[in-house]
Amino acid sequence: MTFLITAGPTREPIDPIRYISNRSSGKMGYAIAEAALGLGHDVILISGPVNLGPPRRAKFISVSTSDEMFEAVRRHADEPDVCVLCAAVADYKPAQVSRVKIKKRAAQLSLELIPTLDILDSLGKRQNRKFLLVGFAAETDHLEGNATKKLREKNCDIIVANDARIGMESDENELLILFRDGETKKISRAPKKILARELVKIFQNSQQKSLTKKM
Ligand code: C5P
Numbered sequence: 001m002t003f004l005i006t007a008g009p010t011r012e013p014i015d016p017i018r019y020i021s022n023r024s025s026g027k028m029g030y031a032i033a034e035a036a037l038g039l040g041h042d043v044i045l046i047s048g049p050v051n052l053g054p055p056r057r058a059k060f061i062s063v064s065t066s067d068e069m070f071e072a073v074r075r076h077a078d079e080p081d082v083c084v085l086c087a088a089v090a091d092y093k094p095a096q097v098s099r100v101k102i103k104k105r106a107a108q109l110s111l112e113l114i115p116t117l118d119i120l121d122s123l124g125k126r127q128n129r130k131f132l133l134v135g136f137a138a139e140t141d142h143l144e145g146n147a148t149k150k151l152r153e154k155n156c157d158i159i160v161a162n163d164a165r166i167g168m169e170s171d172e173n174e175l176l177i178l179f180r181d182g183e184t185k186k187i188s189r190a191p192k193k194i195l196a197r198e199l200v201k202i203f204q205n206s207q208q209k210s211l212t213k214k215m
Helices: 027-038 066-076 119-124 143-153 192-214
Strands: 002-007 012-015 018-020 042-047 059-062 082-085 092-094 113-115 132-139 158-163 172-179 184-191
Touching: 002 027, 002 066, 012 092, 018 092, 027 042, 027 192, 042 066, 066 119, 082 119, 082 192, 119 132, 132 143, 132 192, 143 158, 143 172, 158 192, 172 192, 184 192
Parallel strands: 002 042, 002 082, 042 059, 082 132, 132 158
Antiparallel strands: 012 018, 092 113, 158 172, 172 184
16 A cells, blocks of 8 residues: 655744744654554555654655645545655744744734644545545544544544643654544554554555445
């Protein structure tokens, strides 16, 4: 199978030297990419800026902004059997990007922010998609409720939910997996590399099941 995986944060420029971003390390997405390669799959890894070396056998695409990530995913969206959108894409970006460094002044400064394009949502809306669509939900509150809402609204097959306070910038995570048919599965706290192998096995089984159903 071919896996398309997004990982890491995005950077939304304010001016040539400043940006808005978040604390995503990319570790979960990279671990899923390594695990998929280890189980014999092909991997397209589309990554925001992180301090990790790309897996050697992956097709690696490095991006910075949410617009670049959106475009890279769009370009490759006909290839995968499984799409795992693990990236912490910024939800907002500055309405305008200053061409020159914004100077410090005594007065207060406000930034106008506009929503970014939602990559997961755009894949969920594709007509007759053949790939399994997996989204992630890192939450600080109401984990199951927020994740269930995301599963429906973004038309995913699976949502992998975690408490952002455990998983962000960490080598470990604790997961709650929600499936389209209402089934749920908990995986207790473990290193991301171990969790990644479990996840890839779950994704490949779900993809096989959905193929058999369509045959
Ligand atoms: O809505 P929220 O950002 O919490 O949803 C998280 C999920 O949506 C993750 O799978 C993330 O990769 C994806 N996402 C995306 N594009 C965005 C925002 C989130 O693909 N602009």
